[in-house]
Amino acid sequence: MIISDAEQDLTVPTTPPPLAGLVDEYLRMLQNERGSSEHTLRAYRRELMDFAVYLAERHAAIVSADQIEHLHIRTYLGLLLERGLSKASTARALAAIRSWFKWLARTAHVQQNVASLxxxxxxxxxxxxxxxxxxxxxxxxxxxxxxxxxPSRDKAILELLYGCGIRNAELTGLNLNDIHWANEAILVRGKGQKQRLVPLGDAAAQALRAYLGERAARLNAKSEAKFGTKGPATPALFVSLQLRGLGKPGGEARLTTRSVGRIVKRLAILRGLSADVHPHTLRHAFGTHLLEEGADLRAIQELLGHERLSTTQRYTQLTTSQLEAVYDRTHPRAR
Structure with a gap:
């Protein structure tokens, strides 16, 4: 029995599968050495534990990673497709298994990385x-x-998502001291805790200043009403409307990624955009519009924080007419 996104009604076995220890060890490495986000850790745990449970129930003789063959992985993926998972979800499961096996090979738990086959x-x-x-x-x-x-907060959110091309999680993770006014940039913490400085355009800076004035007033009013003192009380740049949790241990009133998604979708729909618009759509638009206006693909790669240029290419689009125009303008044999 496999536990998957398509089978939420299935229960986790009361006893962990034989390979659960290696899964936990790998996840600790991701957290401690690579600084992987909680979202990444949850996703990898789900995918790898599902695979470990499958092996325990369908191939009980397998008690060590070195006994796993590529056919076991291939059969597991086929079963996921049979259970109704999409090809994209199945590909994500394989990506997690491949990453795990890469670590298993590097740490000598297996002699061969069969997942690469x-x-x-x-x-x-x-x-x-x-x-x-x-x-x-x-x-x-x-x-x-x-x-x-x-309005001032939500406009600042849109300006940073579209004007800076940052991810939703990067936006909600911003703190006040991440705004480098002197350098006209913001410090962004990307995937794997990698940091980059992103230029802060005039429109985004203006929207931020307007929001920060209202933010300070709201926080001062809340602090004075609840604690009798004035002060910012939270490092979070973007805070929730009701400032819930403020003053409690660990409470920052920080806006969540889910709330940002709702804000973006509402504003987009009311202004005539497609209902499938979400924060990442603005990131796509950032890269695409830069490219349309003549920006270098390598520069866009740096701004988006992509490790591979191929990832940037997927985030950007050019119409056939635009490609033809570039060809006609630049290739020596086009004229």
Whole structure:
């Protein structure tokens, strides 16, 4: 019996599978050495424990990682597809298993990385639907009371997501001291706790200043009403409207990624954009519009914080006419 996203009703075995210890050891390495996020750790734990449970129930004779063959992995992936998982979800499961086996080989738990012999399911290529520059300007310029619960904050959120191209989790993780006004940049903590400085444009800086004034007033009023003192009380840059949890141990009133998703979707729909718009759509638009306006792909890669240029290429789109225009303008044999 496999525990998967498609089978939430299944229960976890009362006794851990034989390979659970190696899974836990690998996850500790990800957390301590690579600084992986809680989201990544949860996803890897789910995928790897599902695989370990599958081996324990379907191949009980396997009690060590070195006994696993590539056919076991291939059969497991086939079973996931039979259970209704998409090819994308199956590919993510394989990616987790491959990463685990890479570590197993490096730490001499296995002699051969058999996961490298398993092909990734062929995935359909879907380009994200990116709003035009005109559509984005319309949304950014019309954040007001009819569409936003806290207009200055929500406008600043949009300006940073689209104007800086940062991820949702990077946005909600920002603190006040991450804004480097003198350098006109923000310090962003990306995947694996990697840091990068991203330019802060004039529109984003203006929106941030307007929001920070209101933020300070709200926090002072809350602190004075509850504790009789004034002060910022939280390092979080973006805080929730009700400032829930403020004053409690560990309470920062920090806005969550889910709340940011709701804010972006509401503003986008009310301004005529597609209902499938989410914070990452603005990141796609950031890269695509930079490329359309002539930015170098390597520069966009640095701004987005991608390790591989191929990832940046997936985040950006050019129409056939744009490609033809670039060809006609630059290739010596085109004229």
């Amino acid at each position: 398993v092909a990734t399911p062929r995935l359909p290529k879907h380009l994200p639907r990116v709003p035009s520059i005109e559509q984005m300007n319309r949304v950014m310029d019309t954040v007001d009371d009819d569409a936003a619960s806290w």
